[in-house]
Amino acid sequence: MLELEGKTALVFGVASEESIAWAICTQLAQAGCNLVLGYQKRFRSRVFQLQEKLPEIIGFHPVDVASDEATAEFFTEWQREDAGAKADIVIHAIGFAPAECFDRPILFAENDPISTAMTVSAHSLQRLLRHALPHLNPNSSTICLTYAASTRWVPNYGVMSIAKAALEAWTRELANHLGPEGHRINAISSGPIPTLAASGIPGFDDILEHVERNSPLRRNVTQEDVAGCALWLASPLAAGVTGQVIHVDAGYSTIMVPESISDRG
Numbered sequence: 001m002l003e004l005e006g007k008t009a010l011v012f013g014v015a016s017e018e019s020i021a022w023a024i025c026t027q028l029a030q031a032g033c034n035l036v037l038g039y040q041k042r043f044r045s046r047v048f049q050l051q052e053k054l055p056e057i058i059g060f061h062p063v064d065v066a067s068d069e070a071t072a073e074f075f076t077e078w079q080r081e082d083a084g085a086k087a088d089i090v091i092h093a094i095g096f097a098p099a100e101c102f103d104r105p106i107l108f109a110e111n112d113p114i115s116t117a118m119t120v121s122a123h124s125l126q127r128l129l130r131h132a133l134p135h136l137n138p139n140s141s142t143i144c145l146t147y148a149a150s151t152r153w154v155p156n157y158g159v160m161s162i163a164k165a166a167l168e169a170w171t172r173e174l175a176n177h178l179g180p181e182g183h184r185i186n187a188i189s190s191g192p193i194p195t196l197a198a199s200g201i202p203g204f205d206d207i208l209e210h211v212e213r214n215s216p217l218r219r220n221v222t223q224e225d226v227a228g229c230a231l232w233l234a235s236p237l238a239a240g241v242t243g244q245v246i247h248v249d250a251g252y253s254t255i256m257v258p259e260s261i262s263d264r265g
């Protein structure tokens with residue numbers, strides 16, 4: 001039904017077993033996909049251990065999307081190991097903002113940390129796709145991960161909110177640019193999930209508790225919830241869907257005034 005058997009996915013963003021990208025890898029593998037991972041060098045030993053758990057991982061190479069050269073190097077290495085290989089799916093599950101982005105009010109955040117956050121978390125979607133395009137089969141599907149702070153204010157998210165807004169705009173731009181060739185690009189807006197990236201956000205546990213109390217489903221989402229949506233977007237079941245931001249957030253984004261206000265007093 002999913003028609004993913006024998007497809008190849010390039011997956012960027014596995015750092016640990018808690019990574020959303022790892023849950024996506026697991027579900028894509030179960031659906032019959034081969035996987036090629038792009039990992040950050042500082043996570044090499046963890047990724048090395050993880051890749052042994054999924055025989056569907058047929059390659060893994062370092063990548064640093066902060067630099068165009070280091071991004072190109074991933075594709076050179078992949079093609080050197082597997083000449084002429086093509087991919088059908090690209091998973092962009094990358095986000096980073098230097099700690100300096102958060103250690104002062106946003107008005108005083110400095111240029112270099114802002115620039116790094118924007119490049120790694122948003123511009124990297126365009127950068128990866130530009131290098132990937134010559135190696136993509138027709139009708140490919142690209143999926144990136146965003147957060148609802150792109151459109152509404154969330155405490156302590158700061159520069160990352162702006163990066164996510166840019167990532168969503170890149171999603172629409174790239175979907176329109178590549179749509180005539182049949183390629184689709186979508187974003188999943190995930191609810192909060194405890195991962196390495198999330199652990200850097202002050203007050204994250206309070207956000208988890210708030211969402212559990214106030215979302216329509218009265219729970220937080222899991223990596224598996226997000227991976228399920230990614231699987232659908234990757235498959236021909238979502239052949240008519242592109243340029244979208246799809247919320248996998250237990251319905252939290254639909255709430256204006258939470259029912260819990262009536263619990264007061």
Ligand code: NAD
Binds near residue numbers: 021
């Ligand atoms: P994670 O820490 O497991 O994954 C983040 C990944 O980004 C890591 O694998 C890291 O290696 C990679 N990365 C950072 N800088 C990089 C660089 N320069 N080059 C290459 N890779 C780089 O955390 P996660 O929560 O699984 O994050 C995955 C995506 O989901 C991110 O885009 C994140 O913003 C998004 N997201 C997460 C949540 C959440 O609450 N966890 C919510 C919404 C969206």
